[in-house]
Amino acid sequence: MDKRSIAIYTNEDRYSEETTSNLIAKLEAAGYAVTRELTEDVVLLICIGGDGTTLRAIHSYDFPEVPIVGINTGHLGFFQEIRPDQVEDFIEDFKAGRYTLQPITAVQAEVETADERFLYKGINEIVVRGSNAYSTHLNISIGDSFIEKFSGDGVLIATSTGSTAYNYSLGGSIVDPRLKLLQATPIAPMNTTAYRSFTSSILLPPDLELVIEPENERHHETRIINDGNEHMFIDVKRIRVELSDTVTKLVRFESYDFWNKVKTKFL
Ligand code: NAP
Numbered sequence: 012m013d014k015r016s017i018a019i020y021t022n023e024d025r026y027s028e029e030t031t032s033n034l035i036a037k038l039e040a041a042g043y044a045v046t047r048e049l050t051e052d053v054v055l056l057i058c059i060g061g062d063g064t065t066l067r068a069i070h071s072y073d074f075p076e077v078p079i080v081g082i083n084t085g086h087l088g089f090f091q092e093i094r095p096d097q098v099e100d101f102i103e104d105f106k107a108g109r110y111t112l113q114p115i116t117a118v119q120a121e122v123e124t125a126d127e128r129f130l131y132k133g134i135n136e137i138v139v140r141g142s143n144a145y146s147t148h149l150n151i152s153i154g155d156s157f158i159e160k161f162s163g164d165g166v167l168i169a170t171s172t173g174s175t176a177y178n179y180s181l182g183g184s185i186v187d188p189r190l191k192l193l194q195a196t197p198i199a200p201m202n203t204t205a206y207r208s209f210t211s212s213i214l215l216p217p218d219l220e221l222v223i224e225p226e227n228e229r230h231h232e233t234r235i236i237n238d239g240n241e242h243m244f245i246d247v248k249r250i251r252v253e254l255s256d257t258v259t260k261l262v263r264f265e266s267y268d269f270w271n272k273v274k275t276k277f278l
Contacts, residue, residue, distance in 0.1 A: 016044040016053045018077075020068035022060035027084040030059050030095040034082070041102050053077055055105065055262070061086025062176075066238045069134055069259055078112055080105075080262040089175055089276055092263060104264055112260040113267075116191060116217075118170050119255035122235055124246045133237035134259065135173025137252055138198070139223050140165030140234045146201060147233070148226040154219050160226070162206035164199040165234075168221060168252045173238075175273065183212045185277075187269055191217045193254060220253035 017038055021031045034057065035045045046053065049072050056072065058065040058081045065081045082098070083091030093101045104110060120137040122129040131137065141147025141164070149161045169178035171186040174194055179185060183196035193215040200208035215221065225233050225247050233247040 016046050016050060018046050018049050018053045018056045020047070020056060020058045020064065020071070022064045022067075022084075024060060024084060026095075027059045027064075030082060030084050030098075033095070034059070034098055037098055037102055041106060049075055049077065055080060057082060058091075060084055061088055062090045063239070065090045066134055070238065070240065074117060074132060074257045074259055076260075078260045078262045087276060089272065090261060092261070092267065101264070105262070110262050110264050111267075113188065113263045115172050115188070115259045115261060116170060117255040117257040117259065118168055118173075118193060119253060119257070120168075120235055120237065121251045122242075122244065122247060123249040123251075124244060125248065129235075129242070131235055131237040131240075131242065132255055132257055133173065134170065135176045135238050136167050136169040136178060138165060138167045138177070138234075138236040139225075139250055139252075140198065140236065141225075142232040142234075145229075146206075150224040150226065151195075152222040152224075153213070153215065159207070159209060161197065161208045162201040163197055163208055166223065167196045167198055169194045169196065170254075175277070178212075179277075184214075185273060189269075191254065193217075193219075193221070193252070195221055217254045220251050223250040223252065224248065225250075 021027045038045050056077050056079045058068045081091035082093045117132045118137050119132045146162055151158050151161050171188045171190050174186040178196050181196045183194055194212050196212040200210050231245045233244045235242045
């Protein structure tokens with residue numbers, strides 16, 4: 012039999028470590044080699060922990076093409092597909108090919124400063140904020156149309172997958188992951204006689220970009236946060252946010268149903 016490899020990424024939680032040892036023994040008994048590296052023969056990446064662990068794995072392996080599955084060890088576990096007590100069934104189903112792959116299209120932000128460009132990708136979202144102490148003022152365009160000068164804490168641009176994360180806490184809509192779109196949600200928008208900002212989320216089709224130009228006259232700081240990873244700038248000219256060509260694949264088994272997951276995790 013062809014010995015194929017499965018890579019494991021785990022957080023340092025004690026329960027995750029116990030789950031990992033048990034998993035390694037069962038995978039090896041089923042004929043798989045287990046590795047921590049994403050070598051060419053790896054057919055699956057298993058992330059043990061919560062959603063945060065899966066996000067960290069995707070970022071540390073730079074949005075890998077190999078299918079990913081999560082084992083939830085006591086967190087919210089929205090990405091996570093398997094409980095630790097389901098490991099044996101999971102190995103059988105995986106070996107027999109009884110699963111589907113859910114494509115997750117990343118969002119990307121191209122940040123242009125006076126003399127450089129940076130690219131950041133997110134599975135959940137890109138957040139554009141000012142400093143913690145002051146409001147930020149952002150000129151926002153959709154495609155070629157200038158929409159408004161936003162004033163407030165910032166703007167979050169979520170994928171459908173990220174709609175249930177920070178976006179949801181901000182009052183954004185939950186989006187079925189089969190819909191390919193971006194959702195721009197304001198963070199503490201100001202609406203006074205001095206400032207006018209949109210207060211609801213805006214949904215964008217996959218081929219439109221959101222262009223954000225910070226007004227840097229008074230407060231220079233701009234923070235770009237992709238899935239919780241923060242990058243600080245003092246000289247941003249423009250940020251272009253759009254859907255990326257990068258697609259990550261999550262393994263889903265027969266019992267997976269997005270709306271059932273929403274019900275069990277949120278209601
Ligand atoms: P964290 O602040 O430690 O955890 C944030 C929570 O969000 C965790 O409970 C995590 O689930 C959950 N989560 C992550 N992705 C999700 C998704 N797609 N749908 C539903 N829930 C999700 O940070 P972290 O664990 O490193 O995760 C980074 C994410 O935190 C960011 O992408 C952002 O969306 C989110 N966040 C949320 C808020 C907020 O809601 N106020 C503020 C900052 C950041 P697990 O418990 O399973 O890990």
